[in-house]
Amino acid sequence: MRRMTARPANTHQARLLQLLRDSGPNSRAQLGDQVDLSRSKLAVEVDRLLETGLVVADGLAASRGGRRSHNVRLNPELRFLGVDIGATSVDVAVTNAELEILGHINQPMDVREGPVAVFEQVLSMAAKLRASGLAEGFDGAGIGVPGPVRFPEGVPVAPPIMPGWDGFPVREALSQELGCPVMVDNDVNLMALGEQHAGVARTVHDFLVVKIGTGIGCGIVVGGEVYRGTTGSAGDIGHIQAVPDGRPCACGNRGCLEAHFSGAALARDATEAAQQGRSAELAGRLEANGGLSAADVAAAAAAGDATALDLIREGGRSTGQVIAGLVSFFNPGLVVIGGGVTGLGHNLLAAIRTQVYRQSLPLATGNLPIVLGELGPTAGVIGGARLISDHLFSPA
Amino acid sequence: MRRMTARPANTHQARLLQLLRDSGPNSRAQLGDQVDLSRSKLAVEVDRLLETGLVVADGLAASRGGRRSHNVRLNPELRFLGVDIGATSVDVAVTNAELEILGHINQPMDVREGPVAVFEQVLSMAAKLRASGLAEGFDGAGIGVPGPVRFPEGVPVAPPIMPGWDGFPVREALSQELGCPVMVDNDVNLMALGEQHAGVARTVHDFLVVKIGTGIGCGIVVGGEVYRGTTGSAGDIGHIQAVPDGRPCACGNRGCLEAHFSGAALARDATEAAQQGRSAELAGRLEANGGLSAADVAAAAAAGDATALDLIREGGRSTGQVIAGLVSFFNPGLVVIGGGVTGLGHNLLAAIRTQVYRQSLPLATGNLPIVLGELGPTAGVIGGARLISDHLFSPA
DNA sequence: GAACTTTCTCCACTGAGTGGACAAAGACGT
DNA sequence: ACGTCTTTGTCCACTCAGTGGAGAAAGTTC
Secondary structure: OOOOOOOOOHHHHHHHHHHHHHHHOOEEEHHHHHHHHHHHHHHHHHHHHHOOOOOEEEEEEOOOOOOOOOEEEEEOOEEEEEEOOOEEEEEEEEEEOOOOEEEEEEOOHHHHOHHHHHHHHHHHHHHHHHOOOOOOOEEEEEHHHHHHHOOOOOOOOOOOHHHHHHOOOHHHHHHHHHOOOOEEEEHHHHHHHHHHHHOOOOOOOOOOEEEEEEEEEEEEEOEEEOOOOOOOOOOOOHHHEEEOOOOOOOOOOOOEHHOOOOOOHEEEEEHHHHOOOOOOOHHHHHHHHHOOOOHHHHHHHHOOOHHHHHHHHHHHHHHHHHHHHHHHHHHHOOOOEEEEHHHHHHHHHHHHHHHHHOOOOHHHHHOOOEEOOOOOOHHHHHHHHHHHHHHHOOOO | OOOOOOOOOOHHHHHHHHHHHOOOOHHHHHHHHHOOOOOOOOHHHHHHHHOOOEEEEEEOOOOOOOOEEEEEEEEEOOOEEEEEEOOOOOEEEOOOOOOEEEEEEEEEEOHHHHHHHHHHHHHHHHHHHHHHHOOOOOOOEEEEOOOEEOOOOOEEOOOOOOOHHOOOHHHHHHHHHOOOOEEEHHHHHHHHHHHHHHHOOOOOEEEEEEEEOOEEEEEEEEOOOOOOOEEEEOOOOOHHEEEOOOEEEEOOOOHHHHOOOOOHHHHHHHHHHHHHHOOOHHHHHHHHOOOOOOHHHHHHOOOHHHHHHHHHHHHHHHHHHHHHHHHHHHHOEEEEEHHHHHHHHHHHHHHHHHHHHHHHOOHHHOOOOOEEOOOHHHHHHHHHHHHHHHHHHHOO
């Protein structure tokens, strides 16, 4: 199949495509209710979209007491690729134009091996999905990388945990390989887009997404749009000071949030506790697995281990301390906690909540939900698909 | 003179009015260069604006090698009122439609006396300006108050330092009294608008304005627009924890930034130092004035007093500590320091800069200017005029 | 089968916006 | 003084997006 290359010709068409993406098949009448255009004009634009092939007829809907409506929907053969590159693993997924996941693969990986090796892996994962019959090709791809990105060009800039990627033309390279438009963004921003599109943040306009994985980052959404900052490093909260004169951090300072709580820090602290004999539970797991991860701490806490619980509580306190400041400053309508450590679940959430509600002013926290992300590991790939569809479903 | 009531009929007219406001008298040709409309259409819209009286002819400009242009400008009789209500004083100013200050009065005042008393004072100040022949009436007014505001309604919400104002319909009441449209906002947001319009932030799209006066607040500008948060309390950074287990704060917590550094805190610390005999300079001033203010500390520091200098440096360090976190999070293109304590000048600025540059990541601070505001005490009133003109110069 | 609903199409009309021709007004060289 | 060039502004015919009403098509309900 030849891939779609058409783009909406005007804002009306863009709006219609986005409506069809977000609410599935619709009749002309239903579209008209949401789009503030005369029925005549709307019919014209829908017909033009049908001509481009982006939209196809979808049969007759059931009657609601009158003439049955002719539904239209986004072309079901459109395929987007969502790629979420983490520090230690990659997620690749295929979606249709309505951003439903048709297939999803996760593989371990190390970003530090550099862009060439990682892309080889990503491309082979994409090929596998294609080979399984889910897609004959891709109409667009959205990629998330664990570091700051100069968004318009799709190029990582000075990424701390992936030094080899600095300045690598991710967007251009992947667009070449995949033969379709590509957008690149920070992984946390993709997660925010994902939760906004299909998760807990569907109705909020200003919110924060705190992703606690190997590192810690924050996605910022202002007025429904991801805010990326002047140099693309907005949300880089891992190196905000959480503990004065605290632990030394790789960045050269002391007491950075990331040095005190993150997947990596938690594993380190748990190992330390096990070795010092402060927890039999953790020591057993260390013995068994030859190492400890955040998941081990979660399991130990679930098994009632006090030390593990303490580690989580202490981490939640540090995180909550920083988030409290951000809440005072940003006054969001929602805070979403996500990332690898969401396995720590409600113990973590409770610790964060306590700290934030205690430290921020009532006006900012009065009606502020602090919740776990809904999408788990799929938030990033859905966000990727959303990112590229936002791009393709806007006037050229 | 009957006040102007016309509003632009469409976005083109709004755009033209804003252009004329920001760059003064212009010929049709010059306007055409900036507005992406055909000369014909532009002429039509300009003619309509002339009919409304918002815009008037302004004679012929000098020739530039061809036919001389007929300039047009905003009606020079338009008058805006800018009001900046602080904790301890009020600024009221009259501007023309180009937001040039024609007259400016500052008077001491205490917000805690409540809205009724304060408005009486504001109205009498406005009357004084009118009586001096600067205005026959006002076409709009922009008011800043030192606390959070529910912006669409123009009503203060839960303002900590002005409890009597909670829920008072400032916008409606003043609109009634002045007989013109009124917009109300947080004083720090007005300052941000002022610096954006006529100060240091003219070319930046994403920036922060930190106002250090009796309290501490922060104005946030995203994509050229003031960001106010979900409940209007965005930028309320005075109660972010700057010093763990630090000084007790009126809000009930400990170590809040405002408890450690602000006009009030500085005066308190200076008085303490004077009484403990740590500074002869400050003790002398305490004796002479019967009390100490931030200005006294500034003067003492300028006279070489080490204790005063230490107080400023320590305050700058706390402030810088908090700002560093905000810079990491928000990645602004500029940070402006303003408010009453700008009298502390470069000693304060240096301390803040040191702390921010040390604590934030290079990518966020690499090209980040941290500067003092340019407009001083006029920032707020210019911002007020800007606020209402933005409102009036947009389609009804 | 009549009356009512809902969906969709057709068509004449409005009005925003364009671009080119041309007029007005000045600068400059000869 | 006069023609040429440049810049500014006006006029006008034309295009095209968008509207709203009439009415056809296709159902449901009683």
